[in-house]
Amino acid sequence: MNINKVSLHGTIALLALATLNACQTISMPSDFNGVPIAAGTMAPAGLPANRVGDKYYYSNGSFNKIEKISPGRIEWINNRKRKSITISDPMAPQLYLETSTREYTKQTDASVGDLWPLTVGKSSSFTTNVKFKSKDSGKEGKFKQLWRCSVDGAERVRVLAGTFDTYRVSCTRRSRSTSNGKLFYRQTVIYHYAPEIGHHVRYESRTKGKTPYTRELIGVRPDIKFLSDKTAKNIRHTFQDALENYQNDKSASWSDKKTGVKTTTTPVQTFQKSDGKFCRNYKQIVNQGDGDRLYVGVACREGKLKWLTPRR
Numbered sequence: 001m002n003i004n005k006v007s008l009h010g011t012i013a014l015l016a017l018a019t020l021n022a023c024q025t026i027s028m029p030s031d032f033n034g035v036p037i038a039a040g041t042m043a044p045a046g047l048p049a050n051r052v053g054d055k056y057y058y059s060n061g062s063f064n065k066i067e068k069i070s071p072g073r074i075e076w077i078n079n080r081k082r083k084s085i086t087i088s089d090p091m092a093p094q095l096y097l098e099t100s101t102r103e104y105t106k107q108t109d110a111s112v113g114d115l116w117p118l119t120v121g122k123s124s125s126f127t128t129n130v131k132f133k134s135k136d137s138g139k140e141g142k143f144k145q146l147w148r149c150s151v152d153g154a155e156r157v158r159v160l161a162g163t164f165d166t167y168r169v170s171c172t173r174r175s176r177s178t179s180n181g182k183l184f185y186r187q188t189v190i191y192h193y194a195p196e197i198g199h200h201v202r203y204e205s206r207t208k209g210k211t212p213y214t215r216e217l218i219g220v221r222p223d224i225k226f227l228s229d230k231t232a233k234n235i236r237h238t239f240q241d242a243l244e245n246y247q248n249d250k251s252a253s254w255s256d257k258k259t260g261v262k263t264t265t266t267p268v269q270t271f272q273k274s275d276g277k278f279c280r281n282y283k284q285i286v287n288q289g290d291g292d293r294l295y296v297g298v299a300c301r302e303g304k305l306k307w308l309t310p311r312r
Helices: 229-245
Strands: 055-058 063-070 073-078 083-086 096-098 102-108 123-134 140-159 162-177 183-194 199-207 213-221 252-255 262-272 278-287 292-303 306-308
Touching (some): 140 199, 140 213, 162 292, 229 252, 229 262, 229 278, 229 292, 229 306
Antiparallel strands (some): 055 063, 055 213, 063 073, 073 083, 083 096, 096 102, 102 123, 123 140, 140 162, 183 199, 199 213, 213 292, 252 262, 292 306
16 A cells, blocks of 8 residues: 555544454444534434445444345344344334344334434334244243333444444333233343434443443445446445545545446545554445445455455
C-alpha cells in the first residue's frame, strides 16, 4: 500500500486492536458508546427497507444473511446454517428460531404500528406464545413471554462498523410456564438502532443470574453474486481500490450506463492494528438499478488490493 496516498491521522489509539487477531472476539471499549443526543434531533425512523442477500457481520464472529423476504416476513440464515424468521419489525421476537439443540416456533400479537416509526417515548406491550422441540429427544414444551419495549432515548455510539446516531430501544421480557403460571425467566435486551443503515449496531442482553452479553456490528455487505461477472468484478475492484489507494473522505466510483448499476466507496477512518496491519472504516453505496443502498463497515488489509471484513 502506498502510505502517501492514505491519511493515517485518524488512527484510533484507544481501540483494543489486538482483539482483531484470529480466534479472539472483536470489541470496542465501552467509553465510545452512549453519548446522548438532544431530544428531537433525530427524525422518526421508519421500518428498514431490507434486501435479499444482505449480510450482517457481528463482533462475536457470526453473521446473518437475508434469504427471503415476503410481506411482513423475513427469513434469515446464519454462519452455522441455522434458520430464523422474523416479522418486519427487526426488534420483535422471531417467529421461528433454530439453535444447536432446539427448534422454537412462536406466535405473537405484536403490532408494528405501536413502536414504529421510532420516536423517543414510544412503547409497546405484547405477548408471545412459544413452543419448542428438542432435536435429540423430541421432547416438546411451551411457555408464554410477556414483553414491553420502549424507545428510551437517542444516542451516538461508536462500534467497529463506524459511528452512528441511534435510537436506544429497551425490551424487557418475562416468561411464564403455561402449566402453572410460574415466572421463571426475566431478560432485558437493549438495541441501538441506526436508521442510516436500518439495523441495530449494538445489542445487549441482561439476564438475572447470567453474565451480560454484548454484540456489535462489524459491517454490512451486499450480495452481488447474481450480477454479471464483469459487473461484480468492477464493484469489488472499486471497493478494494478505494481502501488501498484513496485518502479518508475521498471516493472511488464506477458505473455502467447500460444497466444503471453503480457504486461508490469512501474510506472514512484509518487505523493500524498492533501487528502493523492497516484497517479502515468505509461507506459503500451500491445501486443495482433500483436505488442507492448504503453499506458500512471495517475492512483490514491482508495484502495488496485484499481488504477483508475481520472475523473472530
